[in-house]
Amino acid sequence: MTRFVKDAGVRLALLLLPSGQVLAQFGFTRAMDVMSACALAAAIHASSAELGRMLDGKPFSGLHAGRVRQLFLAEAQTARGPYIFLTVFDADTSLGLVRMYCDELKVNLAAAAPPPAAIQEPVSDSTFEGELNKNLAVLFGRV
């Protein structure tokens, strides 16, 4: 994220979960602003995705708005699920540069995200006794 902000020259940047929970931010001065921005970004992302499904059968992948101060919203897929990325920039940079560095950020996020949590199988009656005996044997040093 730090590298993205430096390379792309943006004013504000937010990384959040689709639920609106913030993961990282740059450029905001107040926590309240971060929370509000995250909530709105999550809502915009959900609305635009649904609109895309209704119109085109698949969600819209990015959103851009503004002329002097511009906003760019994108989704980054990781093994843990999607992240939402929001950035605000002005004439010091350009949409092309922001999109280019955002693509790099998506790749880096996908590589850096932790693997999905292993799903534990439910314990059944037939395996419970065997598992218990195995663990007890390990505990008392019989294995």
Place this chain on the structure above:
Amino acid sequence: MSTQFTAVLDALTRQRGVRASMVVDAADGIAIDWNLQFGQDGDRVAALAGSLYRKACQSALAAGLGSTGFMQLEADAGTLCLLGGETLVLVVVAERDANVGLIRMEMRRAAQAFA
């Protein structure tokens, strides 16, 4: 899909030593039309070349040199040529042994055709 720039870009790319040509939106750095070889990343070139030209224009203005016309970036394996106006930038990627003078002349001709 062809645009009003396709014929001009085709003519530019036919010049000896020209590897790619594109028309880029000056403000957004997004390619409007392009003529690339297989494997070239036009989006990256458009974004970076557009940004480079914009910064060059700002530098020229800050130095009191007025508006920027033709810009040439020499690299180890070739030359990047840019010619821009208020809304569009014409970008040509040329090999090292290309005749840059001829390319510049063709780019000016293309710019006049766009105008």
